[in-house]
Amino acid sequence: MENIKRRYSLSGTTMTEYVSTTPGLFPLPDWAKDDLSGLKGHQKHDLISGDESGEIAAAYEEARKNVIDAQQETDLDHTVEGQLRWDDMLAHPLAVHDAVETRGIVRYYDNNNFYREPVVTDDLDFSGDVATELETAGELADGDDLQAVLPGPYSLADLATDEHYGDEAAFLDAIADFLEAEADAFPEHETLFLLEPSLVENAPEDGVDERASRAIDQVAGAVDADVVVHPYWGALEEKVYAHLLDADIDAVGFDFVANQEDNLYNIQEYGATDDISLGLADGQNTLVEDPEAIRERVDWIYDQLPVSAFETVYLTTNTETFYLPYAKFEEKLAALAEAAELAEVKAA
Amino acid sequence: MSPDTPVNENKDQFRPDDHDNDHFLLTTVVGSYPKPKWLNRAKELYQDDDHEFDAEDWQEATDDAAQLITAEHERAGLDAVVDGEMRRNEMVEFFAHRIEGYEFNGPVKVWGHNYFDKPSVVSEVEYDDSWLVDEYEFTAAASDRPVKVPITGPYTLANWSFNEAYDDDEELAYDLADLVNEEIEKLVEAGARYIQIDEPALATTPDDHAIVGEALERIVADIPEEVRIGLHVCYGDYSRIYPEILEFPVDEFDLELANGDYEQLDVFKDPAFTKDLALGVTDAHVAEVESVEQIEENIEKGLEVVPPEQLVVSPDCGVKLLPREIAYGKMANMVEAARNVEAALDAGELDVERGAPTPADD
Numbered sequence: 001m002e003n004i005k006r007r008y009s010l011s012g013t014t015m016t017e018y019v020s021t022t023p024g025l026f027p028l029p030d031w032a033k034d035d036l037s038g039l040k041g042h043q044k045h046d047l048i049s050g051d052e053s054g055e056i057a058a059a060y061e062e063a064r065k066n067v068i069d070a071q072q073e074t075d076l077d078h079t080v081e082g083q084l085r086w087d088d089m090l091a092h093p094l095a096v097h098d099a100v101e102t103r104g105i106v107r108y109y110d111n112n113n114f115y116r117e118p119v120v121t122d123d124l125d126f127s128g129d130v131a132t133e134l135e136t137a138g139e140l141a142d143g144d145d146l147q148a149v150l151p152g153p154y155s156l157a158d159l160a161t162d163e164h165y166g167d168e169a170a171f172l173d174a175i176a177d178f179l180e181a182e183a184d185a186f187p188e189h190e191t192l193f194l195l196e197p198s199l200v201e202n203a204p205e206d207g208v209d210e211r212a213s214r215a216i217d218q219v220a221g222a223v224d225a226d227v228v229v230h231p232y233w234g235a236l237e238e239k240v241y242a243h244l245l246d247a248d249i250d251a252v253g254f255d256f257v258a259n260q261e262d263n264l265y266n267i268q269e270y271g272a273t274d275d276i277s278l279g280l281a282d283g284q285n286t287l288v289e290d291p292e293a294i295r296e297r298v299d300w301i302y303d304q305l306p307v308s309a310f311e312t313v314y315l316t317t318n319t320e321t322f323y324l325p326y327a328k329f330e331e332k333l334a335a336l337a338e339a340a341e342l343a344e345v346k347a348a
Numbered sequence: 349m350s351p352d353t354p355v356n357e358n359k360d361q362f363r364p365d366d367h368d369n370d371h372f373l374l375t376t377v378v379g380s381y382p383k384p385k386w387l388n389r390a391k392e393l394y395q396d397d398d399h400e401f402d403a404e405d406w407q408e409a410t411d412d413a414a415q416l417i418t419a420e421h422e423r424a425g426l427d428a429v430v431d432g433e434m435r436r437n438e439m440v441e442f443f444a445h446r447i448e449g450y451e452f453n454g455p456v457k458v459w460g461h462n463y464f465d466k467p468s469v470v471s472e473v474e475y476d477d478s479w480l481v482d483e484y485e486f487t488a489a490a491s492d493r494p495v496k497v498p499i500t501g502p503y504t505l506a507n508w509s510f511n512e513a514y515d516d517d518e519e520l521a522y523d524l525a526d527l528v529n530e531e532i533e534k535l536v537e538a539g540a541r542y543i544q545i546d547e548p549a550l551a552t553t554p555d556d557h558a559i560v561g562e563a564l565e566r567i568v569a570d571i572p573e574e575v576r577i578g579l580h581v582c583y584g585d586y587s588r589i590y591p592e593i594l595e596f597p598v599d600e601f602d603l604e605l606a607n608g609d610y611e612q613l614d615v616f617k618d619p620a621f622t623k624d625l626a627l628g629v630t631d632a633h634v635a636e637v638e639s640v641e642q643i644e645e646n647i648e649k650g651l652e653v654v655p656p657e658q659l660v661v662s663p664d665c666g667v668k669l670l671p672r673e674i675a676y677g678k679m680a681n682m683v684e685a686a687r688n689v690e691a692a693l694d695a696g697e698l699d700v701e702r703g704a705p706t707p708a709d710d
């Protein structure tokens with residue numbers, strides 16, 4: 001199954017594999033938006049607590065099945081769980097944790113989206129919330145390559161408030177320990193995407209960049225899968241990128257929708273991992289990219305780079321896709337899947 | 349009016365003939381107001397295809413609601429009234445439905461299970477039929493008081509849409525600004541003298557204040573001087589847009605400040621606030637009516653920034669999310685407080701030092 005779905009092409013002397021995928025955090029299907037707002041309510045205290053059951057759990061199960069079907073129907077190479085329960089977006093793993101209080105509604109980066117501010121008030125012990133989701137997804141994915149998604153430690157710490165660990169370094173360490181244990185409990189999966197938009201949006205200062213890279217390394221070490229660290233909404237500052245390359249990870253993701261020039265500069269100046277993830281479809285715009293155009297962007301990027309070939313090239317949206325209406329989200333999946341396929345055809 | 353009271357002609361055109369005090373603090377609202385429960389019920393019937401409640405019935409229901417809320421504003425004593433935006437569902441959707449070039453693809457998440465039909469701009473935006481002239485004419489006929497018309501600003505219309513058609517949001521915002529200008533011309537022709545541009549998106553991207561400024565230049569092009577143009581901005585870090593916004597071609601800034609307990613007030617003291625200040629004196633997201641005394645204190649905060657002739661009194665933001673009786677209580681107390689502050693000013697009992705930064709608590 002795996003080998004049939006993967007696409008190889010000859011580029012120089014290395015076989016490049018093109019893998020269509022996404023960073024997860026999908027929009028809920030429209031029926032689930034309706035049903036769940038009816039079942040849960042619209043206010044702050046109505047959001048996900050992690051111990052939902054009955055009709056609410058059943059609605060999420062059905063919705064999860066829908067988005068896994070959608071990925072399979074479009075022949076997307078990697079299947080994610082969809083993170084439909086993540087009411088608080090990347091802050092979810094903390095928002096449902098017993099040692100965390102959720103307080104006011106705060107802005108999610110520079111978007112017109114909001115999440116509950118998670119305030120850590122006690123030891124962040126093991127939760128298993130995300131592992132449970134992934135297990136269910138694994139059953140539904142039925143042998144397809146499963147991809148796990150987690151917030152990167154730097155972004156998760158950035159989105160949260162600490163009232164327990166005392167200082168920034170200790171808090172980042174605690175978050176890294178927490179995510180490491182969560183990832184360690186994951187069922188078998190092909191890749192792990194660690195989403196790190198805060199590395200761009202709230203770039204770490206000198207010293208903190210190194211610590212962020214160590215924290216990422218620690219979480220990446222918990223899994224046997226390939227690890228992709230995916231920052232977005234721009235390019236990393238040079239030093240942050242250089243430090244990130246010190247972590248033992250398989251690929252860095254680049255948001256080529258938001259910033260082409262600085263991302264290319266980073267790769268040209270500092271090199272890259274053997275695998276690369278290219279955010280080429282806009283996760284925040286309903287305009288659906290032409291698969292041909294995505295493939296041409298891949299070629300164009302190759303032309304700008306000194307490296308002869310990557311082993312694996314992930315083709316993905318630049319950001320999460322919950323910003324999109326459901327039907328447009330499905331079209332984006334199809335465009336990515338087709339672009340990966342075209343890359344193979346072209347090389348043959 | 350005593351001969352030594354300074355004059356602000358643009359604002360004074362809204363002074364009621366029977367206004368008792370020499371000083372005049374124009375009282376108004378930002379725009380939206382809780383909808384009567386029966387209107388929401390009527391909407392459900394209208395959206396239900398199996399029900400015979402039709403477009404004509406819906407028109408009648410919204411007319412009735414507009415009349416009711418306009419009268420409620422009058423009863424609260426407001427000097428400039430709005431119909432409470434009874435005909436509008438959401439501040440972007442409403443306009444996107446009326447502008448050529450927009451299409452809808454389904455709801456998207458704002459937070460939790462709160463969604464909105466975020467529209468996509470799929471081709472060049474164009475002006476079709478007027479958006480608000482009917483609404484304005486109806487409200488103006490229903491009231492003897494001046495009517496204020498809130499319009500979602502082009503920057504927010506651009507920023508809170510998917511842009512499929514323009515190279516960047518700036519270009520889209522300017523095209524939309526030209527359409528807003530066309531609409532205001534029609535409103536002015538119909539008799540409107542008080543227009544408020546709502547730009548909440550500026551709070552999320554304050555670095556774009558120059559784009560909002562340029563859009564406003566387009567909006568006011570060829571609009572007569574006496575037409576009062578306000579700009580409403582809320583829930584942001586004002587230090588990132590002040591004093592730059594003083595360059596904007598508007599008469600009034602309508603600002604949310606009660607919610608943050610006037611923590612950001614000092615931002616506006618230096619350099620001096622050269623426009624009229626429509627100060628938020630009651631919190632739009634606290635379902636408790638502030639006392640008249642509390643609101644008087646809030647109004648006096650405004651006098652630390654501008655002299656009385658430049659001060660306008662208003663809630664922080666649209667009050668549509670409050671229970672209706674709370675919204676009414678806030679309006680009524682706000683007007684009473686404004687009249688009390690005017691009387692105190694007339695009597696020379698108020699001595700507020702302007703421009704001095706508030707001393708730190710510690």
